[in-house]
Amino acid sequence: MTGFGRAVVLAGRCSIAAEARSVNQKGLHVSVSLPDQLASMEQDIRDEIRKRYSRGRIDLRLTVEAAGSSGDALPVDFERAGKLAEAAALIAARLGLDGGISALDLMRLPGVLRASSEPEAPDAGPVLECVASCLDDLTRSRRAEGEALAALMSEHLTRIGSLASEVAAIQQEAVPEAFERMRERVGKLLGDSSRVDEQRLLQELAVMADRLDVCEELERLGCHVSSALDLASSDEPDAGRKLGFLLQELQREINTLGAKLETPAGTMIVVEMKNELSSLREQAANVE
Missing domain, CATH: 3.30.230.70 (GHMP Kinase, N-terminal domain)
Structure with a gap:
């Protein structure tokens, strides 16, 4: 920070x-x-x-x-100043010059004002x-900045949680639709829906259901978001490192969601999740 x-x-x-x-x-x-x-x-x-x-x-x-x-008076080398003044007067007399050298002129000459001596070591x-x-x-x-950073990170984490809820709603509608599309495709391929092996179809639908089911991913994602929210605002030692590990786990769950979601709306949500996560990674690097 x-x-x-x-x-x-x-x-x-x-x-x-x-x-x-x-x-x-x-x-x-x-x-x-x-x-x-x-x-x-x-x-x-x-x-x-x-x-x-x-x-x-x-x-x-x-x-x-x-x-x-x-506030102290500057140390003056009066001996040197006197010699310079005498030399200036001698030059003026020898060359027939008018006027003499002023005190201000003397102060400007090298060596007249001495540098203060270095203080003793405390x-x-x-x-x-x-x-x-x-x-x-x-x-x-740093703490003041940390509080502002925690608030910003909380916004990103909360947004990821909200997006996860949207994924759950989308999948609730998408899975039955996927089942129906598969049934229709099988019927068209066979030309007669009466010839469809219902047992085999159910097996295929079970495989599809497992492939499209994101309940476990959403549950783990929610746990990671909750833990990250706690860490972002805590004074726990090595909170930054732990937060980095949690964000890695979030990345895995989001990637899995991206592989399972087949609808355009679901894909866009995953893209937005990754964008929020990218911002979180940059901010987590600043957490101690």
Whole structure:
């Protein structure tokens, strides 16, 4: 699932900031970006991420700055500034130039304003606290998307259930019609319906009835839909993987229905079922 999390923790004279992003991916891939002074904590941070998530690509970036550095006066190299000012005055005097160099001009020269020194590495405790808070925020974001995803998946699953009911209604009418068509064809082939072997005809009709009967498929399909609806909205571990297996079973039942349904209306329903199932597969890949 996609999501974003952020947290900031103050630790002594340091400000620790963490940002985490997640995007959809079938397995789990973790990427961690740390400042050099925290490189030794990378494995601990990876372990914390893996404890919480089992799917998706998680990118976490952590930065450390001196607390309040944004409001502090910029460090000035006055010795260098003085030498540059003297050199500017000497050049002006030697060449007979008017005016001198201003403070603003000096600030623009390289080396006058020094970069702030890198803050000391904070203790592990505040760093892990910041990471945990950031991941908590990421989880809330992912959960919000998960709820929306569950609602969308429920719509597709409910639609498949409704289509299954339509199949049952169609077959209830189609089977007797198929029987009658077979009886008529046999009569025409023999030329005299009185010569039809009723016992043999009944045997053939029994075979046809078994071939056209979709009650078991519809019953199993209904069970799979019900189980998938429960998984789509649950916090069960590995719900995404289990949902993937259920969708495979749904695919088998729908394929069997497609082989048994002989009417154009039935065929179109199966096509629509497969379309709904295709959407479900894409969404199930985002469920953890």
